[in-house]
Amino acid sequence: MATVWNGLSFMFSEDSYMTLMIILAITVLWLFWSVSSYFRDRNQPPLPPGNLGFPFIGQTLEYLSALSTADGLQEWIQKKNDRYGPIFKWRFMGLPMVMMDQPEGNKYIYQNEGTSHHIFWPFTISTLFGPESLLAQSGDQHKLARRYFNKFFDHTAMSRYLPAVNRNAIRHFTKYWQGKDELVALDMTNLYTFSTICKLVLTLEEGPQMDKLLFQLDMWAKGLTSLPINLPGFQYCKALKARKLIWEMLDELLEQRRRELAEDHGSKIDILNNLLTVTDEQGNLLQDSCIKDNLLLLLVAGFDTSSSVLAMAIYYIAKHPHVYEGIVQEHKMILDKKCARGRDDESLTMDDVSAMKYTWRVIKETLRLQPVTVAGYRKTVTNLEYKGYYIPKDWLLVWNQFANYNPEHFEDPLKFDPSRWEKPPALYTYVPFGGGSHMCLGYEFAKMEMLVFIHHLVQHYSWSLLDPNGPIIRDPFPRAFDKTLISVKEIRSF
Numbered sequence: 001m002a003t004v005w006n007g008l009s010f011m012f013s014e015d016s017y018m019t020l021m022i023i024l025a026i027t028v029l030w031l032f033w034s035v036s037s038y039f040r041d042r043n044q045p046p047l048p049p050g051n052l053g054f055p056f057i058g059q060t061l062e063y064l065s066a067l068s069t070a071d072g073l074q075e076w077i078q079k080k081n082d083r084y085g086p087i088f089k090w091r092f093m094g095l096p097m098v099m100m101d102q103p104e105g106n107k108y109i110y111q112n113e114g115t116s117h118h119i120f121w122p123f124t125i126s127t128l129f130g131p132e133s134l135l136a137q138s139g140d141q142h143k144l145a146r147r148y149f150n151k152f153f154d155h156t157a158m159s160r161y162l163p164a165v166n167r168n169a170i171r172h173f174t175k176y177w178q179g180k181d182e183l184v185a186l187d188m189t190n191l192y193t194f195s196t197i198c199k200l201v202l203t204l205e206e207g208p209q210m211d212k213l214l215f216q217l218d219m220w221a222k223g224l225t226s227l228p229i230n231l232p233g234f235q236y237c238k239a240l241k242a243r244k245l246i247w248e249m250l251d252e253l254l255e256q257r258r259r260e261l262a263e264d265h266g267s268k269i270d271i272l273n274n275l276l277t278v279t280d281e282q283g284n285l286l287q288d289s290c291i292k293d294n295l296l297l298l299l300v301a302g303f304d305t306s307s308s309v310l311a312m313a314i315y316y317i318a319k320h321p322h323v324y325e326g327i328v329q330e331h332k333m334i335l336d337k338k339c340a341r342g343r344d345d346e347s348l349t350m351d352d353v354s355a356m357k358y359t360w361r362v363i364k365e366t367l368r369l370q371p372v373t374v375a376g377y378r379k380t381v382t383n384l385e386y387k388g389y390y391i392p393k394d395w396l397l398v399w400n401q402f403a404n405y406n407p408e409h410f411e412d413p414l415k416f417d418p419s420r421w422e423k424p425p426a427l428y429t430y431v432p433f434g435g436g437s438h439m440c441l442g443y444e445f446a447k448m449e450m451l452v453f454i455h456h457l458v459q460h461y462s463w464s465l466l467d468p469n470g471p472i473i474r475d476p477f478p479r480a481f482d483k484t485l486i487s488v489k490e491i492r493s494f
């Protein structure tokens with residue numbers, strides 16, 4: 001009897017009573033919300049088809065698992081499209097979402113940025129980036145900031161950065177590739193793109209200071225995908241601490257650069273100099289907090305994105321010997337032209353880079369099959385109607401790269417075929433760098449640093465995959481399971 005009583009008293013203990021009451025309250029609220037929105041929306045067009053599932057949880061787990069593998073999101077969207085059609089709704093971590101159709105959905109999102117919706121990042125992520133980061137801003141504030149930043153990243157600016165990027169590529173190959181038989185390509189491309197972005201942004205050389213920065217950025221990045229618990233020992237808390245330490249390092253660099261600027265009036269060609277000297281219409285300099293939030297953004301956005309693409313390009317080129325031959329021929333022609341003009345060295349001009357057309361097609365094809373960013377999120381700022389569906393305020397719209405695998409837009413879509421880029425794709429079907437006002441700021445830079453890397457790679461090395469049939473995963477960007485482990489042969493020394 002006593003045992004039964006103990007059991008009952010456990011069942012009706014204060015804690016379990018509270019839990020029961022919370023579940024009951026959530027269920028009543030949910031029912032109330034569903035019934036009231038039914039009556040409220042009777043005169044509205046219908047919501048997009050799909051299933052929001054249970055409050056908060058919705059389809060959180062299946063969406064997270066879809067995002068974690070290379071083909072996962074593509075398969076998940078296909079399943080939903082088969083069931084509900086090209087536009088559908090679901091719920092992720094409490095947020096109702098609408099997957100937009102392709103390519104019209106991408107066009108709608110990019111063209112109506114700032115009027116029907118704004119960029120959206122979960123609070124935990126925007127806190128890690130900081131409130132003045134371009135990525136966290138929207139509307140007029142974002143437009144104004146992009147006006148400054150675009151100038152530092154347009155095609156003309158690239159000719160100023162090219163010599164340093166080229167020198168860094170040569171240094172990278174002579175230091176890390178020469179004399180090696182086997183290499184992990186992703187480790188190499190990580191080293192190259194991180195040293196390149198550090199040069200572009202801060203003129204920071206490889207050494208202890210760069211290693212310290214990389215360590216803290218790695219810690220910081222882990223916070224993007226961790227549970228948002230800001231308590232000692234938890235990853236998110238460590239990421240916030242890393243942000244603080246990165247800010248301290250940037251404070252020192254800012255102070256040192258201001259001293260140098262006073263002495264040499266800005267001999268360094270980098271983003272830090274630009275940010276420290278640019279003024280608005282009233283002649284005001286940027287606040288340090290704005291400079292630091294955006295330096296952090298550039299260091300992060302410009303590092304493992306291009307690195308993933310380069311390692312995947314090395315993977316696909318090795319799997320397609322005729323593509324390797326095509327690239328080798330292109331770069332031989334560039335060298336021949338250089339020699340004919342008396343430039344018998346490793347230097348590169350913007351004209352040389354512009355001539356790397358086939359190589360760029362190879363990179364575009366790599367990005368089509370393995371996009372770095374598979375989807376982007378926007379939050380509606382008003383109730384809206386899209387293609388006969390009603391989408392309430394505060395829902396999320398999702399643009400995506402699913403058209404990449406659609407045979408209507410890309411013939412034989414799973415085939416790696418750079419020649420398909422001889423013709424331009426239909427508008428908004430191919431958006432590896434996003435679009436609209438938040439389109440990738442570093443597009444021109446990423447293109448240049450990747451082409452320069454491949455230029456030196458194919459002139460000096462041939463390579464093959466040690467595991468050509470290994471799977472491709474997302475971590476969070478695409479990579480071969482073995483990080484593209486290659487055997488390397490030097491064909492010409494530097």
Ligand code: HEM
Pocket residue numbers: 134135136146297298301302303305306309372373375376377431432433434435437438439440441442443445446
């Ligand atoms: C192959 C490499 C890269 C890819 C595929 C890529 C892709 C993207 C995409 C898809 C977005 C838009 C996100 C959205 O609209 O939701 C974006 C934004 C951005 N990217 Fe890149 N990116 C690359 C390299 C770079 C590099 C090298 C830099 C810096 C030098 C950079 C800086 C940025 C910045 C600052 C933004 C935010 C722009 C804004 O919100 O106004 N990216 N990138």
